[in-house]
Amino acid sequence: MRLSNYYLPTLKENPAEAEVVSHRLLVRAGMIRKLTSGIYTYLPLGLKSINKTADIIKQELNRAGCLEVLMPMVQPADLWQETGRWEEYGKELLRLRDRHARDSCLGPTHEEVITDLIRRDVHSYRQLPVNLYQVQTKFRDEIRPRFGLMRCREFIMKDAYSFDRDEAGAERTYMQMFEAYTRIFQRLGLDFRSVQADSGTIGGSFSHEFMVLAETGEDTIAVCSKCTFAANLEKAKVTDARPKCRETCAESEPVKTPDMHTVQKVADFLQAHPRKIIKTMLYEADGKAVAALVPGDRELNEVKLKNYLNAVELKLASPEQVVAWSRAKVGFAGPKDLEVQTIVADTLLSKETDWITGANQDEYHLRHVDLKRDVRLAGYADLVNIRETDPCPDCAAAVSFYKGIEVGHIFKLGAKYSRSMQATFLDEKGEEKEIIMGCYGIGVGRLVAAAIEQNHDENGIIFPPSIAPFETALIALNVQDQEVLAKAEEFYALLESMGIDVLFDDRDERPGFKFKDADLAGYPMQVIVGGKGLGKGVIEVKDRRTGDRSELPMNDFAASFQNWRHQVWQGWGLED
RNA sequence: CGGGAAGUGGCGCAGUCUGGUAGCGCACCUGCCUUGGGAGCAGGGGGCCGCUGGUUCAAAUCCAGUCUUCCCGACCA
Numbered sequence: 001m002r003l004s005n006y007y008l009p010t011l012k013e014n015p016a017e018a019e020v021v022s023h024r025l026l027v028r029a030g031m032i033r034k035l036t037s038g039i040y041t042y043l044p045l046g047l048k049s050i051n052k053t054a055d056i057i058k059q060e061l062n063r064a065g066c067l068e069v070l071m072p073m074v075q076p077a078d079l080w081q082e083t084g085r086w087e088e089y090g091k092e093l094l095r096l097r098d099r100h101a102r103d104s105c106l107g108p109t110h111e112e113v114i115t116d117l118i119r120r121d122v123h124s125y126r127q128l129p130v131n132l133y134q135v136q137t138k139f140r141d142e143i144r145p146r147f148g149l150m151r152c153r154e155f156i157m158k159d160a161y162s163f164d165r166d167e168a169g170a171e172r173t174y175m176q177m178f179e180a181y182t183r184i185f186q187r188l189g190l191d192f193r194s195v196q197a198d199s200g201t202i203g204g205s206f207s208h209e210f211m212v213l214a215e216t217g218e219d220t221i222a223v224c225s226k227c228t229f230a231a232n233l234e235k236a237k238v239t240d241a242r243p244k245c246r247e248t249c250a251e252s253e254p255v256k257t258p259d260m261h262t263v264q265k266v267a268d269f270l271q272a273h274p275r276k277i278i279k280t281m282l283y284e285a286d287g288k289a290v291a292a293l294v295p296g297d298r299e300l301n302e303v304k305l306k307n308y309l310n311a312v313e314l315k316l317a318s319p320e321q322v323v324a325w326s327r328a329k330v331g332f333a334g335p336k337d338l339e340v341q342t343i344v345a346d347t348l349l350s351k352e353t354d355w356i357t358g359a360n361q362d363e364y365h366l367r368h369v370d371l372k373r374d375v376r377l378a379g380y381a382d383l384v385n386i387r388e389t390d391p392c393p394d395c396a397a398a399v400s401f402y403k404g405i406e407v408g409h410i411f412k413l414g415a416k417y418s419r420s421m422q423a424t425f426l427d428e429k430g431e432e433k434e435i436i437m438g439c440y441g442i443g444v445g446r447l448v449a450a451a452i453e454q455n456h457d458e459n460g461i462i463f464p465p466s467i468a469p470f471e472t473a474l475i476a477l478n479v480q481d482q483e484v485l486a487k488a489e490e491f492y493a494l495l496e497s498m499g500i501d502v503l504f505d506d507r508d509e510r511p512g513f514k515f516k517d518a519d520l521a522g523y524p525m526q527v528i529v530g531g532k533g534l535g536k537g538v539i540e541v542k543d544r545r546t547g548d549r550s551e552l553p554m555n556d557f558a559a560s561f562q563n564w565r566h567q568v569w570q571g572w573g574l575e576d
Numbered sequence: 577c578g579g580g581a582a583g584u585g586g587c588g589c590a591g592u593c594u595g596g597u598a599g600c601g602c603a604c605c606u607g608c609c610u611u612g613g614g615a616g617c618a619g620g621g622g623g624c625c626g627c628u629g630g631u632u633c634a635a636a637u638c639c640a641g642u643c644u645u646c647c648c649g650a651c652c653a
Binding site: 034 | 577582586587588589601602603610611612613614615644645646647648649650651652653
């Protein structure tokens, strides 16, 4: 491609609207433009990168036996009413009404449509398994779209849906998809981790998120230094090898703690370590009053609590509710004689005794509380967030935290949709069975943004070769110099004939301008044709990632370029 | 939805406090010059100052309303 014939509006200055690196660089490099909040146009260069990414995804899914389809973006309300999600999904679902006053929505996801498709056509175990996917534009009316392509309302997503005859088959499919995803992200050249994710009420180990590691990531993941354990912070188990405490302690007694309503204040006042203080967190879970007890130096994990309670809705109690339930103002609630439906304690609290807790009386705490003796617990459960000092739940080695960007999620759905939509088949015995489903998503646009978050420098993007819009930039330093131009044309033709995806900067611009543009868009390789090199009989090449420049002999350019290109790809850990 | 900030040529911004000729840099057009890291000189084009209403002899500027965008939070199959 000749840059003189291309549409590439680059910006020297940072756009005011962009805060994060990927957003800034995508706009500056002429890859995207915003139409309105959370909605972007993909310019030729941006679309090219997205298409390359999608192509790799498609290749690997096809290899795993998936088949591509394309489903409608506008979906009828009645399908969503069947699964109950017309009400459940909330305001993220953009509803609209057509000229016949039929309710419809823009598809934020396609479980309903695909399940409807399958239930009409699949009736026999002989037709299973099936695994269909699409690359589609989705719409979710996010409360606050932000960070450019990282969280938009309209976005390009690959979603796949699998249909199996039983759990075993679904689990096999899940593993195949896990492997396909691993290959995909490897081929994209990204540093990523697959982590156990919250699988909500379904449970089990059949939900993984694929996270691209980047400092700017919104999610935190815990990764073991020794074994393969990696989990979303929300999901990571906190373990403690100590045995359960069997001892008891002195009788509990109230102690006056005026105005001491935070753990730190109480700890300082009573000269105790915060971990000896029990935080009593009051929640309303599906309308019931619940207390969760955690050590004072720990954070309660609401997802864990919600899963333990099997609750649909979990809300922190309002100050009024706290007063009503604990008979004391906020900061003085404690588990002893607390009148709530359920009291659950974090497992860590089972390992010791002699705690400090709120006294359910203004300005008073209790000391010498023994949970076994003084409190009617519903049970112990893992309720707190993991910390970097905690041991790996699998091997007890140290864990480290990383920031990551969620770019993929695979999930075993079970019969959730097939049941509500009656997607069934007959097995060999003629028995009617529900189809077992799985769903598998990759945010394609977000993936390109994540690649940039992970790979950039002060000059711009550093694209992995597999998803760079062009693999190579060919820069003619001075197109008014006939010799330079002729040579550049010659190498342009040569590179094209070698099957290299090359962008030929043949514009009549000054060298510095061209270098800056090439660095900004992040083509992994630059081939530079200038008078200097011509005099020496060499062509200069630059590896965008390392910044290393080399000189390749002009008379043996094709072979030496292939060799150098191979090294560049290897530097990315990729096969060229 | 709560808190904060901002809307002025295509982009980035000043001007608003203290009302009176719309301005700067980049980009764009023409010419000269220049060609290894976003050059230089000269000339030029381009504005409903977000929108509506009000105050005033006079509004980008003051007042009220409204729309939009961004940031923090809440929310997030």
